[in-house]
Structures are given as structure tokens and as C-alpha cells.
Amino acid sequence: MQKLNLSQVLSQKLSPQQIQFIKLLQVPTVELDARVEEELEINPALEEGKDEEKDQNEDEFPESYEEDSGKEESDVNIDDYLNEDYGGYKMQGDGNYSPDDDDREIPISSGVSLHEQLITQLGFLKLDEHQKIIGRQLIGSIENDGYIRRDLEAIINDLAFSQNMEIDIDEVEEILRKIQAFDPAGIAARNLQECLLIQLERKEHSDDPTVMNAIRIVGECFEEFTKKHYPKIQKKLNIEDDELKDAIQMITRLNPKPGGAADGMVKTQYIFPDFILNNVEGKLDILLNSKNAPELRVSRSYSEMFNAYEKSDKKDKKLKETVTFVKQKLDAAKWFIDAIKQRQHTLLKTMHAILNFQIDFFQDGDETKLRPMILKDIAERIDMDISTVSRVANSKSIQTEFGIFPLKYFFSEGIATDSGEDVSNKEVKSVLQTMVDEEDKRKPLSDDKLVKMLNGKGYNIARRTVAKYREQLQIPVARLRKEL
Template identity: 70%
Template sequence: MQKLGLTQSLQQKLSPQQIQFIKLLQIPTAELEARVEEELEDNPTLEEGKEESDEVDNEEYDDAESGDDDLDVDDYLRDDDFSGYKMQGDGDNEDKEMPIATYSTLNEQLINQLGYLKLDDRQYTIGKQLIGSIEGDGYIRREIEAIINDLAFSQNIETDIDEVEEILRKIQSFDPPGIAARDLQECLLLQLERRADDQNVDVIVAKLIIEQCFDEFTKKHYSKIMKKLDLEDEDYVKDAIELIRKLNPKPGGSSTGLARTQYLIPDFILENNNGELELALNSRNAPELRISRSYSEMLKAYDKSDKKDKKLKDTVSFVKQKLDSAKWFIDAIKQRQHTLLNTMRAILDYQYEYFLEGDESKLRPMILKDIADIIKMDISTVSRVANSKSIQTDFGIFPLKYFFSEGIATDSGEDVSSREVKNELKIIIEGEDKKKPLSDDKLEKLLKAKGYNIARRTVAKYREQLNLPVARLRKEL
């Protein structure tokens, strides 16, 4: 015999507005602009510009007739009293002035340099097309023929390889050095050609290595390089390779590593003003949006009418739906700004000593839960901010996830940041005998001798994260 019973369970469900807010929160600055543009195109009641302070006076509607069939216009005419979609963490001070900073992209910097060249309109358009073809790491990988076809179809410009390559060479003279190269070999050569002293022996040998022995160089076949270039003194090759290593293989800055010069679009700007750290949001994170006044006036006119016309009523119902969406979107953008700043301020306070000087040894062990507890939000919220945002500092641009690291136990019982262990590992490898580089087993023993309780597999993982090859590939002359 079956028994019937009741069970109680507690489930948390996200509203459609909360889901959309989460999506807004996790997209980076560059994508936010496209998302705002999409919303502006889709919603006629939303427009760009500062919110007007002289909002429609709603007192005249207090005595308006209301019934089951009437639409409540009053709720939609208050731009400053929309609380339907407030998120956790909202406060009364949401309109408080927010620190905003501006930032230019690599594309904008290159376009700016293009403007200094004496080009006619046709050449300028070709130059813009080439710059638009540059990828995040600074390379142009599209074939010149494909770019010529793009110019013909999209710009109605007929050109040829010689003309395009002539303009490309001009762009390759822009900063940063090595920009707009077609491959790594060309990128390195462009940088070597920018060296002031062309008579320098190291520069001359470095050029010969890249031009004539690039394959041997990538495989570290130094003896073959010496033979091919007919060099007897290995110091020539050693010094030239040391020079090549100082060149930037990704002049655009897009890298999984933490290159000092990056042309990312940072979400935050941090400046050290005489020892006082000043944090600001990138201005692209703070678009100025408002409700279209003309649609508010439309509702005002409707409220004064007899409200009997069905077509008018359907139109007003549609407008209210769009106003609802527009008000939520403006509110969600503001909430995104506050969540970003609250999270970054907590990270800044937690790692304050590091942000003062940029000294990696000052980084404290910090996990997502530490920040979530401080700002009283979910770990998932902190994760969405940390995984997709970056900050510009006086010593480089860094993804926020760079500042998170687990603790590694030491012999003294204290926990140190894994960043500190990686730094020690890097120092050991940089100081090793390059003719007999250290294996991961030996690196493990050296780190343990310094008091870090670490396994060999962790050493290998940290080494890979530092983009350092295995011992065999670190061997030099």
C-alpha cells in the first residue's frame, strides 16, 4: 500500500533580471560597449546622455482615475524610484559620484599615429584596413590578397600588393616596435632594425641569426648557427641571442603571461599619488544612459486621455514594457559598476603593500572566499569579476586573477603565497648553470632547502605557469 506524505524543500531560483545582471557582470569592458549598443538599438525608450534632473512632475497624476483596466502610468514616470530589480548590495548612495578614468586601445593608438603620415584619403583608408586586421598579439596574419579583396568589396578601393605593402611598411615603423609583423621572424627583425647603433656587433649577428638561421635558433642548435655563419667565437652567438631574448615576441601585449607592456583594455585604473592609492573605473564601464523624455511625455498624454482607444492602449502597453526594460538596464549597469568597484577595493585593501610598490614578495595568499567575505557577496560573484577583469597600475596591466593565490606551507608553519614560491623558482632557474640546467627534481630539493614544502609535480606546474621550459630546452652554450 502506497503512503502519501508531504516534503518540504528550499530552492533558490534566479529571476530573469538576475541572470541578465550576472551576464553583464562577467563580460569585459570591450564587450560591454557592444552590449550597450545592442540595447540602444533594440529599445527606443533608452538613449545615450546624462540623466535629466528635471524629471516629469508626477504630483498631477495623484488624482488620476484608476481601475482594473487602467495602466498605472505613474510608476513609469519616476526614473529615480525604480526598485523592482535592485540587487543585493544596493545602497541609498548609488548615485554618489563614481571615480572614472579614460584609456585608449592599441587600435586607437595606431590610428592616431597613422594620422601623422602624409597620406591621401585612399592611402589612409588602406592604412585603417591594415590596422583593423592586426590581432591582439600585434600580428597581421591575414594574407595581403585577402585584405585587398576586403578593400574592394567594403571600401570600393582597387589596389595591389605593392601599394598595400608600402603602407604596411609605414605602419610597421609605428610604436610599439615589431607591430604589424606577419610572423615571429619578421617581428624580431623589425625590432632589431629599430636599434640605434647598426654597427653594434651584437645587433649585426642577431640580424644574421634571425635572417639566415631562424630554424636553428628556435631549436637551440647553436653549434649549427656558428658553422652556418662561419663564427669561431661562441661569445658572438651568446651575446646576440641574449639580445634577441630581450625583444618582445608579442608587441600587441596579448599573452597568457604577464608582460609589462600590454594593450589590453583595463577595467580599473590605479594611480599612486604620493603614496596614496587612487582607484577609478575605466570610463568605458560607465556609459551615460537615460530614459527618453519623449516616451515619458507620451505616457503623460495617455494619462490625460480617456484611455478608451484600444490601439492607443496597446501602444502604451508596449512602451511601458520597453520602459521597464530600459530602467532595469540602467539600474543593472549602475549595479555592475558598484559591484566591480567594491570587489576591486577589497582586493586593493587586502594586497595594499603590493600595490604600493609592485613587489611580488608582498603579495599575500588570497582566495576568492577571502574577498567574498569582505564584500558580503557570493564566491561566484567574485569569481566572475576576477576571471574577466584587469587593472592598470604604475608597473603594468594585470588580470585580477593574478592577485589570487593559495598558500604554501613552510617549515616554520606559516603560509606564504604561491606567487612567492614561483618567484623563488624563477630566481633559481635564472641563476642556474645554463650549460647544466636543473631538473625538476633538483629544483624541488632546492626549494625544500629554502623551507618550502612542495612536491615535484607542483614545481613542474609552477615552472610551466612561468613559461619556463624543461631543463633540456634551457640549455645554452
């Protein structure tokens, strides 16, 4: 038997304006440019340029436009948008342009991809079509760091299925050796040992004793080398202390990731920080980057057209459809402009709160002066939701006189001290890094020793936390930090 029940449910809906703001707040700058261009193309009521008669134009909107503009509700639940993940950085301010901004572009090296470099070098070899196919398959199997980790038998099987080619392992290894002679040195190695050997064997003075010792160490004592068991290496190869030291230094200067050098040449890119911090005689001033969002205005001709249609005596169906179309475009233009301005306001408001919270750091860039700070701290200061602060902090950056920092850099948990105060874990990491930098590399400090030293400085920290921080700082364990 069916029953009719009445239930009351509280749900939160987003208006089109709110949806637009959320998306624009977290969108990356490159995408923001594209988004603005897209809106300009699809909405003739939106124009580029400063609205010199803003107040007058707003008065010209008929009353029906003002009343209806905020009435429409979206059927989309807020969670559908709050959970979307956007990267983002760069934002242009409204009235926050700095004349120095034109000189603040930070170019990243440009060029062709690693794959393209290797294919070009493959073309210089005198290979038949059969060999070229094998070469292209091998190059396609090279990972970003420059290694081929796929088994050669698997590559042969791929060629059998895709090219209907019967190939034996010797053919593949012959082409692989040719590719391993390409630049950068060490490319297409199947493991670290092979990568280092390729680089050593390409040394100009291959008959040099140091080169020969290095080749023997990597070729015959690789496991002992990785574990820094230097006495075992000396005994096995019968070499003196100085000879071992010179060879080890040569090996450690080799590139363990040969694909990395070329990987930075994949594309041309320019990074513009979202915020620029100026320090004028101790007074800190924040500007929004003013390059990426053009000034926008509602088309005066469209608003006048709407007025004319509204005042027309003719109320036929075709005219009514035209009025509806024009009004929708005017609504969309106004909402988009408002969302852009709200984005700028929210970015500045959030950045000012971060600046005030971390004012000691921003004065001189001393990492030890960073205070513990979480998203909630800033959200409470600016009276906004934590998710809004997260969107701003997630992928925005600020340029200071001592470097460019992602906003996430300023957020950290606290570590208790003997005095009862909390300090930022970044301060503890900085102290930890200094301890390791200043240690005697012949007798590097163990994690237990580091804990005791940190405790002695007043930081109440456990061994597992030290190990975690050490890994985050990419500091190897004591045994691997040992030097001769």
C-alpha cells in the same frame, strides 16, 4: 493506472532585472558599448544624458508602474545564466571620471594580417594562374606561428578536389620555395629545422664563418643542438670553442615562430583598464574607467505620455494597447539603467575588497608581498556569491603605477612555510625565477636542487610542484638551460 501526486519543489528563478545585471556584469567593454547602443536604438524611452531631475522624474512614475516593475518573473532557471561564459573588461564609472583618463589609452600595433601580407607578396611574383592557385592554397595552409604542417600530398589532394587540378609534388615544392623567400624570414617552413635554415641562408654575409658554422650545426647536428650536446657537435664538425659559441648565439637569436611577429599586426585595438589606481602620497584611490558607458536616463516625454494616457477617460482597446507598450518601454529603460549602475557598484565593491586584501602589494608592486587569496575570500568580504566575484575577476584589469594587471593575477593558492604561515604561490614562483636567473648557466640547477634550495628558504614544496611552477614560468629543464 495513472496517479496524481503532489510534490513540493524549491527552485530559484531570475527576474528580468537580475538576468540583465548578470549579463552586463560579465560582458566585455566593447560589447557593453554595442549593448548600450542597441538598447538606445530599440527603446525610445531610454536616452543618453545626465538625469538632472532624477528625483522628480521618479516621483512622476504612477504607483502602478512602481508596483508592477518588479513583479514579472522569468521562467529561466538561474543555472542557465550562471554558466554562461563571457570575457570582459573596461567599465565606466558613474561619477568616477578622471580627467587623466584621456591620456591612458594603450595602443596595440595595427596593420594587415599575416595572410594578407603573404598574398600581397605572392602578387609580386610573375606566376601564371595555375601557379597562383597553388600559391594561395599553400598560404592558406600556413598556421598562426608561420609553419605549414600539412603534408604536401594532402594539399595536392585538396586542389584536386576543389579545383579539379592535376599537380605533381615538384610543382608544389617549387612554389613553396618561392613563398619561403617572403617576409618574415622563415615563413612557410615545415619544421623548426627548415625554419632556422631558411633564416640562416638569408643572412647578408653567407660566406661568414659563423654563418657557415651555424648552417652546418642546424643542417647536420640538429638533434645534438636541440639536446645541447655541444661536445658531440664540436667533435663532429671539428670546430673550436669560440667558433661553436658564436654559432650557437647566432642560432638562438633566430625567430622560431616567424608568424608571431606579423600576428601582432592583425588588427587595431585599444585597451582601457577597468580600474585605475592612483597613489597620492601613500593614499590609494580606485576609479572606474569612465569611457565606455554613457550616462543614461528615462525619457521625460515618455513618462509624461504615460501619465497622460493613465489619466485619460477613454479606455478603448487601442488606447489600452498603447498604454501597455509605453509602460513596457519605461520598465525596460529603468531596468537597464539600474543594471548599469548595479554593475558599476559591484565592480567597485569587489575591487576595493581586493585592494584591501592585497594592500601590501598595491603600495609598491612587490610580487613577494602578494597574499594567498581565493574567490571565496573576496566573496565573504563583500557578502556576495562566489560566481559574482568570478565574473568580475575573470577578465577585468587594473592600471597601477607599476603596470596593468588582470584581476586574476591577484588570486592564488597558498604554500605552507616552516613558520606555519601561508604565502602566495606567486611569491614562490618569483623566488624560483630569481634562482634560475642567477644560476651558473654552465651548470644549471636541476629540479631536485631547486627543491632543496626552496626548502632551505623555508618553503615546504615538493619536486612535482617545482616542476609545475617551472613549466608555468616557461623555464626549460636544466639540460636545455645549459650554455657554453
